[in-house]
Amino acid sequence: MPVIELETHIKSEIEICFDLSRSIDLHQISTAKTNEKAIDGKTGGLINIDEFVTWQATHFGIKQKLTSKITAFHRPFHFRDEQLKGPFKFIVHDHYFEKQYDKIVMRDIFKFQSPFGFAGKLADKLILSNYLKKLLTHRNHIIKEFAETVKWKRILE
Secondary structure (H helix, E strand, C coil), X not given: CCEEEEEEEEXXXXXXXXXXXXXXXXXXXXXXXXXXXXEEECCCCECCCCCEEEEEEEECCEEEEEEEEEEEEECXXXXXXXXXXXXXXXXXXXXXXXXXXXXXXXXXXXXXXXXXXXXXXXHHXXXXXXXXXXXXXXXXXXXXXXXXXXXXXXXHC
């Protein structure tokens, strides 16, 4: 099972980082390159425990849908989203937030697995791990940009 771990250091408040990370609106801004849109469930604002969102996006030239649900929630320190339906065998994404001195450390632990046995494992290793890491890194860069400037107010106020 592939695991992507990222750590992003942000000079902001922990609540701002946490809420930006669960913002449907900011997620759509950060995934504009893949034309990702929330089309069912929670389609705007901040997603909470037991809520779901269905995303539609284009990856590798193929329009896809993925439904995820918030299955764990401890504001402002941790939340988890898990795939309910979609192209993967499973996705579990844990988001952790910790205040360290004058910054927030935002940690992502993203576990996933493709279907199709050996072929899926090969695709995970050769293509998807790197592709998904780039998507998550870009998303975190956008969260950092908004959290460290007044841009966060456009999303959260």
